[in-house]
Amino acid sequence: MTDAAITTSPSTVAPGQRVSLLRVLGPAHVWALGVGIVLVGEYTGWNFAVDKGGSLAALIVCWFIGLLYTSVAMIDSEVTSTVAAAGGQYAQAKHIVGPLMAFNVALYLVFAYTMLEVSDAILVGDLIVTVAGTEGLERHAFVVLTIVVLAWLNYRGVLMTLNVNFVITAIAYVAIIILFFSVQPWSQGTVLKLGDLITPENALPYGWIGVLAAFHFGIWFYLGIEGTTQAAEEVRSPARSLPYGTMAGMITLLIGAAMTWYVCASLLPWEYLGFTFFPLFDAARATGSGFLETLLFWGTVLAAVASANGCINDAARAWFSLGRDRYLPTWFSAVHPKYRTPYRSILFLLPIALAFAFIADLNQAITFSILSGLLGYTFMSINIMMFRRKWPLGSIRRGYTHPFHPMPAIALLSICVITYFAVFLGYGSQLIAMTLFYIVVSIWFHFYRYKYVRRGDQFTMPWPKPIGY
Template identity: 45%
Template sequence: MLVGEFMGWNFTGALMAIWAMSVMYIGVAMMTTEMASIIEEPGGQYAMAKSILGPLAAFNVWLISVFEYTMLEAADAVVGGDIVSSPNPELSPMPFIILTLLLLTLINYRGIYGTLTLNFFITAAAFASVMFLLGSTDFFDPSRSLIKLGELTDGLPYGLLGVFAAMQFGIWFFLGIEGTAMASSECRKVERALPVGTMIGLLTLLFGAMATWFVCSGLVEAHKLGGSVYPLYDAAVATGKPLVIAVLFAGTVLACLASANGCISDASHAWSALAKDTIMPAYFAAEHPRFGSYYRSIVFLLPISLMFAFTGMLDQIITFSIFSALLVYIITAVMMIRFRKMYPLGTIKRAYISPLHPVPALVTIALASCALFGMFLTYGVNMLSGTLFYALASLWFIKRRRSRLDPGIFVTPSLKKWGKPRA
């Protein structure tokens, strides 16, 4: 999810918003890690919701998650296409967008191991490019540094209200890190892999976010930074150093590829999980006989991401993805509170225990609500449209699908062995 360092956050930038959202994501990571370490089933938050909150909540978590990841995937492809075509404005970004999504779909089709291994290396290369840019500015020597924060930024021109409005894009630094829970069934040792991987990922993103904000805000004027599609690349251009520009060009493209690649994996896991529970046709639950991937779900979701990417409306795509993510975070916090009531500490063996419960859940709800309020200030119509869409989808589920479901399928095998919950 390192792509957040390279784009999106700058549409409304504020350092305090980044800190606030990092606190929220720490809480989300701790909660999802505890629940995922018990519910070792593909589907992430969907698998949690179906056993803890029931069918309707599970359906909504599934639908919201799929749109969050497909929108994020589309946004990644759009930014990649824009930066590749930036040297020649007459060059259309569409061929790159299409080829990117086709190539990454093929990689996911061939199995999860290759997908995640590729992501590890290209994300590492992208993070190295961020550090290279930071080092090229001589930030450690004020007399030689190119960074001029006091000259190029306006502080807080909109005051505290501006911080609220900035929260939705502060999320862009971390968006998707909760998707690690989707891979719980792929881990050999869930109790070690999930907490260690999630926390290392969060620390990496937080450090990268701070460095990104520091460099970009000190090299690019605020009015230009606020409208940039690829702020880190524009910061590299501002240095005037050809090597730095080339490295950040490559780093931005790699970050977009890594993010889109992970989103395809997360969305297909969520889609196939619902198919296994017969809410969607069982056709999509099939695993490839050779590669073990959910290949039908992967291929089916490709046209949806292409459709969003073809719009080219980056801020609208990002907004809908963030709105969807915030809804999932609030539901996750509610799930965690319910989960601890169902299975208090000491009743079942946990591979990981989220500390200070229920503080992380309450803080997550509060900060997510603040971010939704800030989003409403600038994208109120989008939020109302998204709410209406999810409400109509829920109505369809209640009227057409819920009565056909076997309630037994909404209890995961990993929870069945713990017996009847207390609440």
Template identity: 30%
Template sequence: METPDSKQLKRVLKPVHLWAIAVGLVISGEYFGWNFGWAVSGTVGFLIATLVVTVMYVAFIFSYTELTASIPHAGGAFAYAYRAMGPLGGLIAGYATLIDFLFATPAIAFALGSYLHFLYPMMDVFWSAVFFNIVFILLNIWGVKESARFSVFITILAVGELLLFMGVVAPHFKMDNFMTNPMPFGWAGVFAALPFAVWFYLAIEGVAMVAEEVKDPKRNIPRGYISALATLVFLALGVMVFTGGITDWRKLSAIDYPLPEAIGIALGKSNSLTKLFASIGLFGLIASFHGTILASSRQVFAMARSGYLPKPLAMVNAKFKTPHWAIIAGGVISFMALYSGTTSQIIILSVMGAVVMYMMSMASLFMLRNKEPALERPFKATFYPVFPALALLLSAVCMVAIMYYNFMVSMIFFAGLAFCITIFMLLGMHKKRIMDDELLATPQQPL
């Protein structure tokens, strides 16, 4: 069967393209979502949480890159865990990755609706979010994908806007505002804020899904990942600190459009620069929105092709050569999330999937080092075993924080996982072996 990406497997991507894809996937997290962390921790408490999570991502990326370069498969963590742990491990990692990307999509849709509402108050947030979902589902089915060049363009535009934001609000920054009630809940607040700090970087791991298309992966994958992470760290800290000094931070801790609101406070909501910022901001959100739909549909397709999801989800549209049922299935999940949850709850669920996937990936790294010492590793984890162990530990801390402060959301996540495992076992999938050429490809055995 021809896959939707069968014409995209030539190794043409360079570091600048990987940088654009990674930053483009993540950059919506700089525009919204993180500010909910202020509500549970205050400005300084959230700054501490962000620094902890930044250390986690540095350790994670310098370790995860080994897996991406060694096993360049569109399934990402699903493929790594399957190879290291077998069918059940693959199921858990695949489920977590699906939750990560499938629920990031409606969260970004909410933000898109909120930005439109900020620009045009008569537009309803919910229905705007539904509209964006429908439009981008159709675009993806029709085969409209960002080219590498367009990814670079739209990402540079979004990064430039955040730099503009920092430049505009910097003169209005007041340390008194930032330091007002900085840790209202003490160190417990720092713990509670960890999931929202993860939102700053969540989805950077999506670059793994284009690993087969990278030119000279030994050099370029590390360069792409590291340059993207450096960009995101700078933007995350800059945006958070400057926004926190504009006004009473509590006014910005429960809305989906903190940056336009901050500029509106600094310059006035009728100021043309305020409107321009919110308008351009849509492009950054659209880049991430399109990227998460694309990434989640590839994950659904890869798992269905391997027998982990219903086979029809692996069907390729005869006319458009896209996995239309996989895209539609993701859209249905997105609609359900938009209807039933708030942005903060959806973000928590997405982050829960991410941290479980990070833990499974780091465990897979350790297991593959022992199980397959001869596996070609174009890039080896930096400071092994310290970095992967640190990433594993901090991911576990984040998971405990989510479970402690978001019990019901956590139960939903684990109930879904238990249901999937039950069906998996009843169908005897845990006893079946997937063909090597279908899942266990190496750089010398392209899919």
């Protein structure tokens, strides 16, 4: 340990003590963070894949993207249980690939989570306005309230933030299960009409190119599960909690995605399903049950709130980590001495989220989030290859070792390439604009910012030298 003691309790700070993030989280919090961020994708977003390629295309994509994210979860679990630091994939990139990659990865994370947070808040506002049905009522007040309340919660402490996330995520997930069993899924024709709604003529209305295009929004089924890694510095046992929480979260989401597709595709015509912003809520309405309608309304609201909550948590920690390593001004690396949260990063990102909530529409915010996430997944497939080559099994202690290497990395990279193509089909200009943006900030970092970084201090893991160095 270094010269100064490290404080790990939320009391006041004694002279000479360092102020660190608190290690208070367990596997359930990791699950709540990962599933909380993602579950909103079941409530909205994935269904735009139906618009791109039809209901069957959405199902195919659900499975293939599920494969991508299972690879993400396995790879993340191995690397993060070894590189247990706030910043998640940023800290991984810093130790395994290099500073420029790390800087880019941190920006992917901040963009992906901030845009997702904005999308969630817009969703809450739009849903309330839809249900209110009052002429002249605008969503802005509810969007702002969502973002500010959650920023306040995050400011006040990570334990309460993720306890809240656990409860509301569980309620939103149980709502999907109740809907699924309420429509008697074992008895097609009683309530569900899958055979009538999906016919050989409309199953793949645009053929296989439609299936490719559907990858763009199919990613929404699971987007954000990798966010569990941001809790690495705040879990009591990273080597145990992170793999458990992440893999349990992935299993939860695969089951949820399958139930969601089955119910929605069996209750809503594909033309409508691909267009609505509230597929599960509309499916509940289609049953004619007032109870289910109310339940899924609250399920949608809570899922969006849980997602925004987790996104604020993750974006702030990525930004905080950049400050701590001097990739950005160290001012951002402040930890609140009482609440033990990266409070300046939380406050800095708050007006940015509010600004995007006013100027961006839902589709654009979702697309920016997807693109940044996709860049992060591409990095992860390369990262695990380098990790295994530089520090082979047996050279350092790993909390979890993922099986079948390098198959998950190859699967991940292949599906990323397909998804880039799908995004290019629908949002080519945004893809090029974002790529140019990352090139410009990389040049800025290399020629201007990196000179402020203390190069030796940023590599903190007590590992042996990598093979080849």
